[in-house]
Amino acid sequence: AMQPPASGEPFVLSASLDNARHLSNLLRAVHFQDHATCFATASGLRVTVEDAKCIQANAFIQAELFQEFAVQEESVIFRINLSVLLDCLTIFGTSSLPGTSTALRMCYRGYGYPLMLFLEEGGVVTVCKIKTQEPEDLLDFDFCSTKVVNKIILQSEGLREAFAELDMTSEVLQITMSPDKPYFRLSTFGNAGSAHLDYPRDSDLMEAFHCNQTQTNRYKISLLKPSTKALALSCKVSIRTDPQGFLSLQYMIRNEDGQICFVEYYCCPDENITEAEL
Amino acid sequence: LSRIGDELYLEPTASGLSLRAVNSSRSAFASFLFAPLFFQLYEPGGPAPGTECFRCKVHMKSFLGVFRSLPSLEKSVGKCLILLKPRASRLVLQLHCKYGVTKTHNLAFQECEELQAVFDTQCCSSRLCAPARVLAEAVVHFPLTLAEVTLGTGPGGKISLRNYTEDEAEPSKTMVTELWLAEDEFQSVAVSPGSCITFCLKEFRGLLTFAEASNLPLTIHFDEPGRPVIFTLDDTVLEVHLVLATLSNLESNSQTPLTNGVSHLPTPSDDFADDLGSYMVALETSTCEGGPPSPTFPLHTPRPAQRDPEEEDEEDEEGAVPGTPPHKKFRSLFFGSVLTPGGPGLAPTQEVLAEDSDGEC
Numbered sequence: 354a355m356q357p358p359a360s361g362e363p364f365v366l367s368a369s370l371d372n373a374r375h376l377s378n379l380l381r382a383v384h385f386q387d388h389a390t391c392f393a394t395a396s397g398l399r400v401t402v403e404d405a406k407c408i409q410a411n412a413f414i415q416a417e418l419f420q421e422f423a424v425q426e427e428s429v430i431f432r433i434n435l436s437v438l439l440d441c442l443t444i445f446g447t448s449s450l451p452g453t454s455t456a457l458r459m460c461y462r463g464y465g466y467p468l469m470l471f472l473e474e475g476g477v478v479t480v481c482k483i484k485t486q487e488p489e490d491l492l493d494f495d496f497c498s499t500k501v502v503n504k505i506i507l508q509s510e511g512l513r514e515a516f517a518e519l520d521m522t523s524e525v526l527q528i529t530m531s532p533d534k535p536y537f538r539l540s541t542f543g544n545a546g547s548a549h550l551d552y553p554r555d556s557d558l559m560e561a562f563h564c565n566q567t568q569t570n571r572y573k574i575s576l577l578k579p580s581t582k583a584l585a586l587s588c589k590v591s592i593r594t595d596p597q598g599f600l601s602l603q604y605m606i607r608n609e610d611g612q613i614c615f616v617e618y619y620c621c622p623d624e625n626i627t628e629a630e631l
Numbered sequence: 632l633s634r635i636g637d638e639l640y641l642e643p644t645a646s647g648l649s650l651r652a653v654n655s656s657r658s659a660f661a662s663f664l665f666a667p668l669f670f671q672l673y674e675p676g677g678p679a680p681g682t683e684c685f686r687c688k689v690h691m692k693s694f695l696g697v698f699r700s701l702p703s704l705e706k707s708v709g710k711c712l713i714l715l716k717p718r719a720s721r722l723v724l725q726l727h728c729k730y731g732v733t734k735t736h737n738l739a740f741q742e743c744e745e746l747q748a749v750f751d752t753q754c755c756s757s758r759l760c761a762p763a764r765v766l767a768e769a770v771v772h773f774p775l776t777l778a779e780v781t782l783g784t785g786p787g788g789k790i791s792l793r794n795y796t797e798d799e800a801e802p803s804k805t806m807v808t809e810l811w812l813a814e815d816e817f818q819s820v821a822v823s824p825g826s827c828i829t830f831c832l833k834e835f836r837g838l839l840t841f842a843e844a845s846n847l848p849l850t851i852h853f854d855e856p857g858r859p860v861i862f863t864l865d866d867t868v869l870e871v872h873l874v875l876a877t878l879s880n881l882e883s884n885s886q887t888p889l890t891n892g893v894s895h896l897p898t899p900s901d902d903f904a905d906d907l908g909s910y911m912v913a914l915e916t917s918t919c920e921g922g923p924p925s926p927t928f929p930l931h932t933p934r935p936a937q938r939d940p941e942e943e944d945e946e947d948e949e950g951a952v953p954g955t956p957p958h959k960k961f962r963s964l965f966f967g968s969v970l971t972p973g974g975p976g977l978a979p980t981q982e983v984l985a986e987d988s989d990g991e992c
Contacts, residue, residue: 511730514703520696545693546721546738556731 366393366429366461369421373457373472375608376414377442380435382586382604382616383410385579389435390488391468394428401491402435407621408576409492410583418612429461431485433468441481445474461485494619496593496601503530503564504593505537509584509604511558515539515550516581519574525623526574530594531567537592541574560589570598570622580604583616598622633691634837635661635873640746641722642686643675643715651746652691658876659834660748669868671710685715687740689722697724697736715740748874752861755852757822759790763842763849765816770839772808773832779878780835782853782860783827788814790822795829795878818848828853829878830860838862838873845869856880 370376383389383402392399397415416422445455458471470481519526523541530537537552537559554562580602584590587604594600602618632639636652636659643649647669651662667673698704707729714723719737726734752758769792773780779795793809814820842849842864852861857879864871 511732514707518699545690545696546736548737549733549735551733551735553731553733558730558732 363425363462364423364460365425365463366459367421367423368398368419368457368459370419370457370459372454372609373442374454375418375610375612375614376457377439377447378586378608379412379414379606379614379616380439380442382583382606383412383579384435384439384582385410387434387436388432388486389438390430390432390491392428392430393424395424397422400435403492404576405573406492407573409494409619410580411617413615413617415614418608418614426463429463430488431461431464431468432488433483433485437483438468438470441470441472441479441483444472444479444481445477492619494599494601496595496599496619500595501593501601502566502596503568504561504591505530505559505564506561506589506591507537507552508558508560509587509590511552511556512590513581513584516578516584519578519581520545520548521574521578523574525571526577527569527571528592528594528600529567529569530564530592532564533567536562536564561591568594568598570594570600572600572620573623576620577618580618583618587616632661632663632837633695635659635834637691638688639691639694640686640688640743641715641740642745645675648673648675648713653746653748654834659831660746660872660874661834661838662870662872664870666868666870685717686743686745687715687717687722688743688746689738689740693738694724697726697734697738717742748859750859750861750872750874752852752863755854755858755861757784757826757853758850759820759822760818760848760850761812761816762818763839763845763847765812766849767839767843769810769812770832770836772810777832779829780832781827781829782851784822784824785811786824788820788822790814790817790820791827826853826855828856828860830875834873834875835862838864838871841871853877 380389380400383400386402386404388402390401392401395416397413397418399414400412401409403409442455442457453474455472455474460469460471465485467482467484470479470483472479472481520541520543522543522545525542527540527542528538529535529540534553535549535551536554539550541548552558554564583602583604583606586606588607589605591603591605592600593603599622600618600620602620604616604618606614606616608614632650632652635654637655638652640651640653641648642651647664647666649662649664651660653660667675704726709727709729712723712725712727714725716723720739722738722740724736724738726736728734770780773792773794777794781791781793781795783791783793785791790812791809792812794807796805796807839849845864845866847864847866847869850863850865852863856877858877859874860877862871862873862875
């Protein structure tokens with residue numbers, strides 16, 4: 354075990370993880386901006402990334418996933434450069450050879466202090482100190498279950514290819530959810546023409562289908578495209594919309610050790626709706 | 632077809648669905664005719680009496696985009712439905728996939744005139760037929776960047792393939808690759824001895840890849856240099872034609888006017904320093920009845936601006952193969968437009984032979 358030299362303030366956050374990949378993979382799934390806000394409570398760590406005041410992604414790692422996780426204050430919050438954090442976590446390389454893993458110890462003394470990372474692999478230790486910044490206000494999508502109009506849970510396998518091949522010449526991704534046909538439809542309107550991907554409610558991929566009302570909403574495709582990374586890691590995804598058309602995508606991710614963590618994306622519907630042909 | 636042109640022409644007929652392409656310099660034309668039996672269901676929705684068949688063209692890239700990632704397509708797609716909706720101006724391609732998932736693509740199309748190169752395999756004095764594999768194995772010896780190849784018939788029924796080099800090229804600096812195929816490698820050989828033709832390799836490679844994959848024998852019909860070479864693949868449900876212009880000999884210089892009303896064209900000038908020194912022989916519009924030899928005249932190719940080289944290169948998986956290089960040397964194939972007798976003489980700088988005629992039925 355790596356013990357940092359005892360000196361100065363006590364740590365408000367200290368955590369140990371035998372396999373840093375459990376953290377780095379998850380963080381990559383939300384890495385569409387350079388900066389992220391880290392929020393730690395006794396339940397675990399949440400890393401939030403936002404863009405354009407329209408989209409927010411959260412990666413959750415529960416305290417149980419860590420070998421050690423201690424938070425001394427009610428909550429600890431700081432802003433950090435996510436690109437740098439990922440580079441440090443993967444300092445021993447990103448390829449996962451079987452049997453080898455990077456061990457991680459993370460320490461933070463509080464406001465104004467850097468985040469300290471101790472990474473060890475094969476007897477080699479790297480120490481990183483990453484500056485932390487003032488946390489910024491985060492969007493509150495206020496997405497609670499009581500407000501959900503439509504919800505489906507799909508096996509990720511069925512959506513992976515679709516998202517990877519989305520027609521990026523389309524400005525929007527249109528999502529239709531309905532108790533009637535087409536049930537669940539993803540549409541793009543690109544240079545070549547329009548494309549629709551339909552998932553019937555009785556498809557083997559459909560784990561749950563609770564659509565009460567026909568809703569069609571459009572979201573900027575450039576904002577949703579990064580969620581493809583989370584989709585690639587996940588085994589299941591839940592797709593929910595509220596009365597205003599706000600979208601919640603929740604990805605269930607099983608890590609190498611079979612432990613479950615979650616990534617969620619929230620997105621506002623696109624205001625500039627131009628009449629697109631179907 | 633994407634190796635030939637940027638646009639895919641579709642024409643549903645009673646005898647099947649015809650897919651065609653032509654290159655920008657109109658020196659290469661290909662058509663694939665899928666018989667109704669090829670499909671699970673084929674409804675051409677025939678034209679109302681008195682109207683012509685519906686034809687349209689779509690961007691090649693848009694069409695191919697629907698079928699990207701072929702391996703996963705084979706695993707996940709059960710069937711494909713193609714619908715042509717003239718009123719909505721949409722070509723609908725619907726893929727029925729695993730798990731009940733349906734992918735529907737609505738592609739915009741443009742109505743177009745008939746695209747049909749004029750050629751007749753019966754007119755060709757030479758014919759070769761070989762399994763695609765034999766030709767593929769021969770062609771593999773030539774670099775991917777090679778533009779043109781010369782096919783020749785030699786003594787003892789041997790067939791040669793040689794890379795074509797321009798006359799100006801320094802003999803000491805060019806590498807010549809030549810290979811000979813014995814008559815017995817071919818399924819049939821019926822050739823005029825001593826004949827040879829030069830054509831664009833890139834466009835031919837595209838067809839060869841298809842022929843190999845479909846395991847069909849390839850037939851090559853050719854005649855004198857300058858007359859197009861026609862490659863055909865035949866199967867019970869598919870008919871493929873690839874028509875490529877060939878380089879003509881500098882020697883053959885007769886200029887008998889055509890009998891069907893095409894304007895008499897000026898004699899080739901001795902000073903052809905601007906051209907690459909090639910002359911081409913035009914195809915005749917009427918079906919070949921052993922008519923008079925066609926005139927040769929200077930080659931004035933469409934300016935490269937008509938073709939987007941980056942576009943063509945992008946479509947190329949190999950990357951190293953250049954865009955259709957012969958458009959500098961190869962004349963346009965004649966595309967069956969009816970020129971009015973005594974029509975305007977073609978100025979030497981105008982190369983408008985592949986006219987799209989209006990109101991053609």
